[in-house]
Amino acid sequence: MELHILLIFMIFAAIIAIEIKDLFSSVIAVGAVGFALSLAFLILKSPDLAITQLVVELLCLIILIRATIRKDLPLVIEGRWVFNTVSTLVFVAVFLFFCFTALKDLPAFGDPIMNVVKKYLEQGQAKTGAVNIVTAIILDFRAYDALGEAAVLFTAVIGIMAVLRSFAKEGGSEEDGAK
Amino acid sequence: MSVIVKAITRIIISMVLVFGIYIVAHGHVSPGGGFAGGVIIALSFVLLMLAFGKGVATSKVTRNIAANLEGVGALMFLMIALLGFLGGAFFMNILAKGTPFKLFSAGTIPLYNYVLGLKVGVGLFAIYLAFVILENTRKNK
Numbered sequence: 228m229e230l231h232i233l234l235i236f237m238i239f240a241a242i243i244a245i246e247i248k249d250l251f252s253s254v255i256a257v258g259a260v261g262f263a264l265s266l267a268f269l270i271l272k273s274p275d276l277a278i279t280q281l282v283v284e285l286l287c288l289i290i291l292i293r294a295t296i297r298k299d300l301p302l303v304i305e306g307r308w309v310f311n312t313v314s315t316l317v318f319v320a321v322f323l324f325f326c327f328t329a330l331k332d333l334p335a336f337g338d339p340i341m342n343v344v345k346k347y348l349e350q351g352q353a354k355t356g357a358v359n360i361v362t363a364i365i366l367d368f369r370a371y372d373a374l375g376e377a378a379v380l381f382t383a384v385i386g387i388m389a390v391l392r393s394f395a396k397e398g399g400s401e402e403d404g405a406k
Numbered sequence: 407m408s409v410i411v412k413a414i415t416r417i418i419i420s421m422v423l424v425f426g427i428y429i430v431a432h433g434h435v436s437p438g439g440g441f442a443g444g445v446i447i448a449l450s451f452v453l454l455m456l457a458f459g460k461g462v463a464t465s466k467v468t469r470n471i472a473a474n475l476e477g478v479g480a481l482m483f484l485m486i487a488l489l490g491f492l493g494g495a496f497f498m499n500i501l502a503k504g505t506p507f508k509l510f511s512a513g514t515i516p517l518y519n520y521v522l523g524l525k526v527g528v529g530l531f532a533i534y535l536a537f538v539i540l541e542n543t544r545k546n547k
Contacts, residue, residue, distance in 0.1 A: 356503030357434035357512035366439075366518045370497040373518065374487065376441070377525060381480050384529045388473065391536045 230270050237263045250295045258288040273371055407457050415457035422450040430523035434512040440522025447527035452534050460538060469539070472532035479525030486517050 237260050244256035261284035268277035334340050347364055357363040365373050407415075430443030454462060490498030504511030 352506060355499060355512055355515060356506065357515045358506050359434050359436060359439075361437070362434045362439050362515060362519070363512070366434075366515045367497070367499055370487065370518070373522070374483065374497075377480060377483055377522060380526065380529055381476065384473075384476055384532055387533050387536055391540045 254291045433519035434515045440519040444523040444526025448530035475528040482521045
C-alpha cells in the first residue's frame with residue numbers, strides 16, 4: 228500500500244519536474260523523486276540500496292543545484308524577521324521531535340540487532356548451497372544489489388563509448404580503429 | 407615493447423587467463439567471483455595488448471565483439487534472474503543445490519558468476535580499447 232502511494236508520488240513528481248518552467252523547482256522535484264525511491268527501497272527490505280540511493284541523491288541534488296543556479300541563493304533578511312524566526316523555530320522543533328522518536332528505537336551501543344544477519348549466517352549454506360557465504364549473500368539473498376552493480380558498470384561502459392566515440396569522430400582520421 | 411617483456415608475456419598470459427577463469431568458476435566455493443575474475447580476464451587481454459601492440463589483441467576480440475558480448479552478458483544475467491519465476495519469484499534459485507564444496511553446486515549462483523565474469527571482463531577490455539583508439543586518433547591529428 229505504502230509502495231503504491233510512493234510510486235504514484237514519484238510519477239507525479241517526475242511529471243512536475245519535466246513540465247515546470249523554473250529550473251530550480253525542477254531540480255527540487257527530481258530530488259523528491261529520488262528520496263521517494265530511497266523510501267521505496269527501504270519498504271522493499273533492501274536497506275543497503277536505500278542508504279546508497281539517499282547519499283547519491285543528496286550529492287546529485289547539490290551538484291544539480293550548483294549547476295543550475297549561477298549565483299548564491301537569495302537570503303531574505305529585511306522585513307519579515309518575525310515570520311522567519313518563528314518558522315525556523317518550528318522547523319527545528321519538528322526536526323528534534325523526529326530525531327527523538329527515531330533515536331529512542333535505536334539499539335544500545337555495542338549491541339546491534341542481528342535479525343537478518345543471523346539468518347544469513349545460520350541458514351545461508353543450506354538455503355543456497357554455496358559454501359562462500361559472501362557469494363551466497365550477494366548473488367542470492369541480495370541479488371538485486373548485484374543486478375544494480377551490473378547495471379552501473381553497463382551504463383559506465385555505454386557512457387565512455389559514447390563520449391570517446393564523439394571525440395574520435397572529431398579526429399575523423401580513424402573511424403573504427405579496431406579493424 | 408622489448409624482447410624481455412614479450413617473452414615473459416608469452417609464458418605468463420595463459421596462466422593469467424586460466425587464473426581469471428578459475429576465480430570466476432570457483433566464486434561460490436572460494437573467495438572471488440564474477441567481478442574479480444572478470445577483471446583478471448580483462449587484464450590478460452590488456453597485457454597482450456601492451457606487449458604485442460594493438461593488432462594482436464584486437465585480432466582476437468574486436469571492439470564490436472566486445473561491445474556486443476557486454477550487452478549479451480547483461481541480458482543473460484537478467485534472463486537467469488527471470489528464470490526464477492519458474493520457481494515463483496524473481497532471482498529464485500531454481501536449480502538443484504548439489505553437494506557443498508563441489509564445483510557444480512549452489513544452483514544458479516555459478517551461472518550468475520560466469521555471466522558477470524563475461525560481462526565485467528569484456529566491458530573493461532572495451533573501455534581500454536576505446537581509450538587506446540582515442541590516443542591513436544589524437545596522435546594522428
